[in-house]
Amino acid sequence: MTQIRVKGFKIFNDRHGKRRCYHRATGHKINLEKTPLGSAEFFAECARIAAIAETKKAQAPKPGTLGGLLNTYFQTEHFGNLADATKRDYRKCADFLHPIRDTPVSAITTPLVSGIHDKAARKIGWRRANMVRTVLSQVFRHVIPKGLIDRDYAADVIPKPRPKDRPYANRPWTVEERAVVLERAAPHVRAAVALIMNTGLDPSDALKLTRRQIDADTIWGFRGKTGEEVAIPIGPTLQKALDAAPIHDAVTILATSAGRPWTYNGFSTVWHRFKKKLEAEEAVQPGLTLKGLRHTVATTLREAGLEERQIADLLGQKTPSMARHYSRSANLADRNRIKMETLEKENERRSKVVKPFQKPVKP
Known part of the structure; x- marks a missing residue:
């Protein structure tokens, strides 16, 4: 044979x-x-x-090149621990840098990175350009200890400023907009909006909350983007919204009309259609976003006199060290309780002056 x-x-x-x-x-x-x-x-x-x-x-990226540095960073624990959305954004930045992936490490300088930053601003906008700069800085920082480059050449590159004529991203909702959305939304959508509105949670984190994360009168969890733990007392308004939510058997607190856990894309699609309908009726102004509800909570508390550090604690904007993990959790809910009471009182005060929604009469 x-x-x-x-x-x-x-x-x-x-x-x-x-x-x-x-x-x-x-x-x-x-x-x-x-x-x-x-x-x-x-x-x-x-x-x-x-x-x-x-x-x-x-x-494949060649050793000793920009592409090789990116590839090394993508294999680090730091990148692996990022939120999925952040990983996707970082990969998109790597795609933008793909045409120059073979640039030798010896040729990488601050002026080169600045030129890349400028070109990115022209081609993909100021926000994405700043993200490219951030990604490069993270890459350089994590490969320096490996001896692959000698310094962070992105550190001295000045971030692009936000254009003055650009609309405010994720702007706070007005009291009237909050009222009309809660009044007009379908029950399963209303429950989700009310949860985000009364906790300041990121929409993706709110949709993932499970029943097991509610202990007595407190929501316990972690912010997906930063890993910061959150302990949010459930006030009367939020409890009322949760009690009014459609009954379902899903493990998550929120669910679709079919009783299944929401996906972020699924809820975003439903929300977008609903929002566009309200915009067409001129019931809300353009630019209403779910993430804007986090800004709404922060703005309301700031206007009520709370300090930025207090608000940041509530919104999960600082990553604690693991050594302080459990001790910080023990009193986090108590520290946040007064903040939620402030939010409750301020929203109640503002809602008293809101008139029921009426479709505007065009002249």
Whole structure:
């Protein structure tokens, strides 16, 4: 029997005596039933797999280049611990840098990074440009200890300012807008909006909350983006909203009309359609976002006289060290209780002057 060999491929008999074949470098298996060993189809498949492997190898970041630094950073624990949304944003920045991935580390300077930053601002906007700068700074910082670069060349690059004529992103909601949204929203949507509105949680974190995270009169959890723990006392308004939420069997506090846990994209789609309908009726102003409710809570508390550090504690804007994890949790709810009481009283005061929604009469 002729023994067939193909460079880069292992051909063998498994423990059942059945012939097997796979590409050594990639582990890609060849189905010998569809492409019999030694046939023209078999050799064609081997050639195809080898060509793909060579192409991927050629595209892989080279050591000692910007692409190599990015690849090293993406394998660090720091990147692995980021929120999924942040990881996607960082990957998009790497895609923007892909055309210059072969730039040698020796050629990376602060003026070069500044030029990249300027070009990014022209092509993808000031916000994304600043994110590119942030990603490069993170990359440099995490590869310095590995001896792959000598300093953070993005540190001295000045972030792009927000254009003066750009609308305020995630602006706070007015009292009237809050009232009309709660009045007009479907019950399963109203419950979600009310939860975000009365806790200041990020929408993605609110949708993920499970029933087990409610202990007595407190919501316990972590902010997904920063890992900061949150302990939010449930005030009368929030309790009323939770009690009025549709009954369902999902493990999460919030659920769709079918009783299943929300996905962020699913809720965003439903919210966008509902918001557009309200905008068409001129019931709300353009620019209303779910994340704007976090700004609403912060703004309301700030106007009521609370300090920024107090508000930051409520919104989970500082990552605590693990050494202080449990001791901080023990009194976090008590520290936040007065803040939630302030928010409750301020919202109640403002709501007394809100008139019921009436569609404006056009002249």
